[in-house]
Amino acid sequence: MFTKVRSMGLIGLRSYIIDIEMDISAGLPRFDIVGLPDASVSESRDRVRSAIKNSGYQYADRRITVNLAPADIKKEGPIYDLPIAIAMLADTKQLRCGLEDKAFIGELSLDGHIRKVNGVLPMVICARDNGIKEVFVPFENAAEASVVSGVDVYAAKCLSEAVDHLSGKKLIRPSVAGDFAEMIDNIPYLDFADVKGQYHVKRALEIAAAGGHNTLMIGPPGSGKSMLAKRIPSILPDMTFEESLETTKIYSIAGALPSGTSLITRRPFRSPHHTVSTAGLSGGGRIPHPGELSLAHNGVLFLDELPEFSRLAMETMRQPIEDGVITISRVSGTLTYPCETMLVCAMNPCPCGYYGHPTKKCTCPSGAPAKYLAKVSGPLLDRLDIHVEVPQVEFKKLADDEKGECSADIRKRVNAARRIQQERFKGTNVKCNAKMTPDMTRQFCKIDETQKKFLEESFEKLGLSARAYDKILRVARTIADLDASENIELIHLREAVQYRSLDRKFWK
Secondary structure, three states, X not given: OEEEEEEEEEEOOEEEEEEEEEEEEOOOOEEEEEOOEOHHHHOHHHHHHHHHHHOOOOOOOOEEEEEEEOOOOOEOOOOOHHHHHHHHHHHOXXXXXXXXXXXXXXXXXXXXXXXXXOOHHHHHHHHHHOOOOEEEEEHHHHHHHOOOOOOEEEEEOEHHHHHHHHHOOOOOOOOOOOOHHHHOOOOOOOOHHHOOOOHHHHHHHHHHHHHOOOEEEEOOOOOOHHHHHHOHHHHOOOOOHHHHHHHHHXXXXXXXXXXXXXXXXXXOEEOOOOOOOHHHHHEEOOOOEEOHHHHOOOOEEEEOOHHHOXXXXXXXXXXXXXXXXEEEEEOOEEEEEEOOOEEEEEEOOOOOOOOOOOOOOOOOOOOHHHHHHHOOOHHHHHOOOEEEEOOOOOHHHHHOOOOOOOHHHHHHHHHHHHHHHHHHOOOOOOOOHHHOOHHHHHHHOOOOHHHHHHHHHHHHHXXXXXXXXXXXXXXXXXXXXXXXXXXXXXXXXXXXXXXXXXXXXXXX
């Protein structure tokens, strides 16, 4: 007998249809799986055998051959357990129903229960796009799978439950996602109102959030750099459904999606330790999985103590931060993951942390601050649009009971500025000022002769690079957007130049 059941495979973010072809014939008992299976797929025969017997069905002790087509693509993971078991029950006439427009995903335990698997969301989207009407997934994956419209998602807890539904004995209700507005996580963010003083730093972070600009904060220990960074998500623009779906795909593949979560509706905040490897940042594995850069997609990647990160790790980030995608090459192939993230870095001004402190003496030897900053490569520093000093907060401000401006009020201004940018870049792939192309920068960041002369003087004084020129114009454009100004004024340009004060010439 011959039976075909459909499932899905996954390579990076790209999913594709897999045909599970089963042939049961006379001969000595044997169970072969062909079609480039890895070890976890080959082991399906033992899980399927036990799951079928322990679920009360008859196992076919004959010659069994399973082909995973297309046979020229490597298959990995235990996700084919459920479709193989369904194919065997259909081939032995223990299950009688049409399987042409159905797909199955799931790992089986030895007692027949269906375990959670990674990457269900992109696979269900692939199934829908290929005309499949019904998809059976593990019960724990129901929330993410149900987000996809245009396909019926059935979440089964065990093999017998899926078979009973297909046989019409006991139907499973299709999983239905709520409205996107209902999915939004209403847990309060950490609020900027908790931060005492640091008004100019809050202003810089507001500009960064409004334009999607990468930022570096530099200041002594205890000045509040980490506290400020952790509150940045509270002022970022609301996520759209498309952004949530794209981010959730990445978390689904990485196995980082919280249980019972339908969509990632809060902008991610990732803060890897400075000992993280290059593979941890960029992604790794035989078939590479997303790293910290991709997990921070549409959110914030915070690197505390930036000079303590390895040189190789910092160099790894340079191109992906600029391009918004990261390409990982391995023997098994080349994969590309999105990583449009807002990079926020923090560092001390010197190894001891007190260089330039008004009351505490720096204990570092002469030249140490410049050497410490030299650990951060010039090209990476150039890619940080905004550099802002974070001084120690005075005791009077710390003891003051008055609260600062709350994140909700700042977020309103950020959203207003982003709406201006959405209108400006309508019909393009650009979402914010920080991602403008050189042509767009020339088109939307025009300045007059007085402003050009001011920039020329600034470049001579600070020793800025050519890349810094575009960064200053884009930051000035964001400041103008926050002021709802159609044109960039000199006051906007002056403020933008102040945020380049930590360039190398400043430290020589």
